[in-house]
Amino acid sequence: MIKLIKILVISLLVLEILSACSTVHKPTQTSRSAIEQLLLSEAVIKSLPDQLESALPIPHGANVVLDTSGIISEDKDIVRQVMAGWLGKNGYHVMVGWFGEEGYHVQGDINMATHRINVIVGSLGTEFGETFIGVPPIQSVVIPFATPELALYKAQYQTGFVKLYFDIYELPSNRFVGSTSPFFAETHYNDYTVLFLFSFKKTDLILPPKLGSFEKTVKDQAKDKPSPEEQK
Template sequence: MVQLSKRMQGFHLQAWVGAGWMLWSISLFGCAVGNTLPSPATPTAIEQMLMGQAVERSLSAWDDGHFPVDKGAPLSLQITGIPPHQAFIKHHVARWLGEKGYRIVEGAQEARYAVTILVEALGVEQAVSFLGMPPVQSVLLPFSLPELTLFKAQYQTGYTRFRLDVFEVGTGQFVHSTPWYHAETYYNHFTVFFFIPFWTTNLADAP
């Protein structure tokens, strides 16, 4: 009976030691899981390229049959949705239409057709995966420990989805809606073994 009691005590001790070791390991090392991060208030250069090239890639699916308007016809553009980036996407669409032979005018009174760019999505999603020791601020030691990275991945994905609605100026008669144009771009930055960086991207001329 005494031996059984000692065995049980030894088992409980091992269990507590094991649990303590697990808690210490978890506190020391971050888990390699993906966490969605908020975008900064002002888009970075990479984010601007992700959004801009997502718009350009989406327009690469352009088919003249989707836009039954005579080339050379004066068009006025207006945009709805996604207020922070309205001028951004409007400029890209205006340039694309100009390259296709359409004439963009500022005043609606000079236009034959009014084109509304209906933006459903334009932005950058961000996430991070991390395995290692995060930076530690100690109240006992006179110095802090830096981040020790075994593996870190920062994912950035640009996405856009929009369509063009065409109306006759003057009558307001609805003419046509194009299909939804959509595309994705990505820029993923990795760090392994503390300081070795590399990245993958489908951006053209990525920094």
């Protein structure tokens, strides 16, 4: 009996120590976390081809004005930021810059434009899934503290997806010219935990944020900075 009590006391002490070592992480302090914003914006970037298989039904050199529809206002800001031009100076194709590379001059003033391109967004969002093997966190009235999550294996999957196409109109008549084939792409950010303590991530995002530390070294910064030859 005494031995059983000792085992019970030791078990309670171990659980209390483990609960004291648990880590709390709030995924976001805004409406969308940084990871979600990157999943969406980089999905839009990836959806645009490096080179058109067939030219748009617009004369090269034409001035075009852009509009977006099909998404909620919260996500329009993300799309507009991507559409504003190059995301940084690393040569990634985004909507406005991509149109410019194809020979079309993007205008903000509709009076200066000869065509309007409506970006019809059929889907823009993130999906989340989870696989968990282990003991979930427990809050009990029997013991005065909560036990932490004990994960033998845990996988959290986040996927960003976009599907869009262009409707093209002639200005100022608003005559419908044609539609493009759909553009679509997806991105992912997966977080894994094995045997309680060992964690790792798999993602196709460019430089995703890393919680709790600044891991980008001076060497990485120098690598990202264009060389004098590239600047020329």
